[in-house]
Amino acid sequence: MNFFPRFVIPSVLLMLSNFSALAIDDYKLGENSMFHAEVPHGQVTKGIWDKSKIFPGTTRDYWVYVPKQYDPAKPACVMVFQDGDGYVKTNGQYRIPNVFDNLIARKELPVIIGVFIDPGMIPAAEIGREPKRNRSVEYDSLGDAYARFLLEEILPEVSKKYNLATNAASRAISGASSGGICAFTVAWERPNEFSKVLSTIGSFTDIRGGYVYPFWIRKEKPKPIRVFLQDGSNDLDNQFGNWPLANQTMAAALKFAKYDYQFVFGDGQHSAKHGGAIFPEAVKWLWRDYPPTH
Numbered sequence: 001m002n003f004f005p006r007f008v009i010p011s012v013l014l015m016l017s018n019f020s021a022l023a024i025d026d027y028k029l030g031e032n033s034m035f036h037a038e039v040p041h042g043q044v045t046k047g048i049w050d051k052s053k054i055f056p057g058t059t060r061d062y063w064v065y066v067p068k069q070y071d072p073a074k075p076a077c078v079m080v081f082q083d084g085d086g087y088v089k090t091n092g093q094y095r096i097p098n099v100f101d102n103l104i105a106r107k108e109l110p111v112i113i114g115v116f117i118d119p120g121m122i123p124a125a126e127i128g129r130e131p132k133r134n135r136s137v138e139y140d141s142l143g144d145a146y147a148r149f150l151l152e153e154i155l156p157e158v159s160k161k162y163n164l165a166t167n168a169a170s171r172a173i174s175g176a177s178s179g180g181i182c183a184f185t186v187a188w189e190r191p192n193e194f195s196k197v198l199s200t201i202g203s204f205t206d207i208r209g210g211y212v213y214p215f216w217i218r219k220e221k222p223k224p225i226r227v228f229l230q231d232g233s234n235d236l237d238n239q240f241g242n243w244p245l246a247n248q249t250m251a252a253a254l255k256f257a258k259y260d261y262q263f264v265f266g267d268g269q270h271s272a273k274h275g276g277a278i279f280p281e282a283v284k285w286l287w288r289d290y291p292p293t294h
Contacts, residue, residue: 024234027266027273032102032280033095039105040068044088044097049117049157055148058120058134063088064158065097065114067104075165077112077290079283080150080171080186080194082179083137084116086272093276103280110170110263110290113162117154140177140208144189148181149248151193169292170198170223176201176275181210184227188213191223196286200230200275201268204250205241227254228282230267230275242268 001171014213016200043169050059053277070076081087083200084184087094119135152175155164167169175183180202187194204210229251235243244265251263262285275282 008195010207016179024269025036025232025273026269027268027277029093029095029277030280033099033276034102035090035098039101040096040100042067042070042097042104047157048184049154052120052149052153053066054145054153055120055138057122060118060120061085062118062154063114063116064162064198065100065116066162067100067111067113069104069111069246070113070162071111072163074111075163075170076111077172077287078155078164079112079114079174079185079196080154081116081173082119082175082182083177083246084118085206086176087174088116089102093272094279095276096279099283101281103284106269108284109287112172113158113164115154116159136178136207139175139182140203142185142209142212147190147193150186151190159179168192169196169290172198172286174198174200176200176272177270178207180204180229181213182256184213185207185210187225187227188216188223191225195225197225197227198279198282198286199228200272200279201235201243202229202250202271203240204246205243206248211241211246214249217250217257218254220261225259226286227259228286229261229263230266230278230282231263232266232270232274234267234269236270 044063044065050061052058074112087096119138122132124131143253173183173186173194180199182196182205183199187197204213229247231244231247233244254261266274
């Protein structure tokens, strides 16, 4: 069975061929996602952001991963992750600190500081009430609000402690589901600030109008961004749209507009299993040929 559509180029087929014969959502993490005692290990610190002017009234946790190889005298690359708690755990499905430790040690990635941000919560107005989740407002909405939140609030806060690169070639952004369309929106709105997008099971559907992106991609001049998409044939199909179809439509539009993109289409459901399993190879593809020579 071939899980990859014809517009996935041969390099990805070769790179990810070991996943192609798996049963539905039966994807496993590889060695690059595991803890290895012999490699240098980065440090993860936690913060709280409750001073947002872009999303007033919200509070959220965030984490910063700093690799052992970080040199304060040299600006470090930056990769931002939505739904940060799910990405930063070393026993979760993505295990990004382990992946970064292993790939940075082998020089298969540059020195990258990871910024993992949870969606905002609005505290309950009354005792006994539940706080209000601001996730869909932040992630599914079109426009530049979340990009400004990163560029005007979170990254300046992280920069108080760490020397972060500010050029687009040195910045990437990633997310899953609504976090995936959010990642694309940030780069679409600010391609001069973020040049790399990694979206898994992205919600390019009609939750808050995101279904329009394939049409915009086809009609507008290509933006200088590199895009990696993942989805599965058993992803969601509900009143907001069909996730597998939406991601295939995104990939077809990116191909038509001649973007630098990859699309890996498996048989998974709306889960992190496939995205987590291929993350090490996906992130290497995303950061290939860094630093740029021109």
